[in-house]
Amino acid sequence: MLTSGAIVGLSSVSVTCVSYAAEGWGVGEVWHDGSRLVWHELPRPAAGPPIGRRARARETPSQGGVKRPPPSSSTIPAKGARVSRRSAVKAEQLVHTLNAYFEGARPDFRGVEVDVDGWTxxxxxxxxxxxxxxxxxxxxxxxxxxxxxxxxxxxxxxxxxxxxxxxxxxxxxxxxxxxxxxxxxxxxxxxxxxxxxxxxxxx
CATH class of the missing domain: 1.10.10.10 (Winged helix-like DNA-binding domain superfamily/Winged helix DNA-binding domain)
Incomplete structure (x- = not known):
């Protein structure tokens, strides 16, 4: 069974991070700005709470303390930033799609827009x-x-x-x-x- 986690932080550009747990895999993270996915961390055992327990909300650290931040400072969650409903909804929707994948379904990720700023x-x-x-x-x-x-x-x-x-x-x-x-x-x-x-x- 898979459980989505809690919203854990936003940046000045309204990036939401949602943790999710995949049974037998670990805990991963989705970072979304409401329009684009800016980071996806695959589930791994050491990434969060034990499998089968809902990921608890935690205070997102400032830029200097983020362990695996998105690639640009504009998308790093800031401590105490206000939650964007759109980015939260989009992140949760993607988590549901990821849940389906790890349960053995064949979801289509091709419609997920990703952050390609600065790409060649x-x-x-x-x-x-x-x-x-x-x-x-x-x-x-x-x-x-x-x-x-x-x-x-x-x-x-x-x-x-x-x-x-x-x-x-x-x-x-x-x-x-x-x-x-x-x-x-x-x-x-x-x-x-x-x-x-x-x-x-x-x-």
């Missing part, structure tokens, strides 16, 4: 190609680069995946190496393998 044309093209990879399918890093129109940019495509701050919404877990799973940052290959298994992919 290359990054935008890679993200578009990546979001077009269907549920239950995988591509190699070389294939991703080719799909995006940059057939010689395999390494750069891999770098984009490694720095992706919208996992599942921009599904970097569906990109593998030519001879195996590739990598999946600090979460590791077992986590990536589990995500793919949810989609019926065994590697």
């Amino acid at each position: 044309p290359f990054q935008l093209d890679i993200a578009r190609a990546l979001r077009a990879v269907p549920f239950g399918e995988v591509v190699s890093y070389a294939e991703l680069a080719q799909l995006a129109g940059y057939p010689r940019a395999q390494r750069a495509a891999g770098t984009f995946c490694a720095r992706n701050r919208f996992p599942l919404v921009v599904p970097c877990h569906r990109v593998v190496s030519a001879d195996g799973l590739g990598s999946y940052g600090s979460l590791g290959l077992d986590y990536k393998r589990r995500l793919l298994a949810l989609e019926g992919v065994t590697l």
Whole structure:
């Protein structure tokens, strides 16, 4: 069973952070400004309260104390900031969609708008190609680069995946190496393998 957490903070641009718990996975976070997703932290065991318990509201730290902040200072929650109803609703809606995914459903994340401020044309093209990879399918890093129109940019495509701050919404877990799973940052290959298994992919 999955439980969404409480709203924990806003910034001057009304970014809401909502924690959610996925049974067997851990606790993740969604940061939303009411129009765009600005950060998604995949659930992990050390990220919050024990599985099965509702995430308790906590005071969001100031910029200097945020452990995994969104990429720009304008989206970092400020202590005591006022809650934006729109950003709260959007964050909760996305949490429900994520809940469905971890329960084994096939939600479509392609309609979720993400914060691409400052992205290069290359990054935008890679993200578009990546979001077009269907549920239950995988591509190699070389294939991703080719799909995006940059057939010689395999390494750069891999770098984009490694720095992706919208996992599942921009599904970097569906990109593998030519001879195996590739990598999946600090979460590791077992986590990536589990995500793919949810989609019926065994590697």
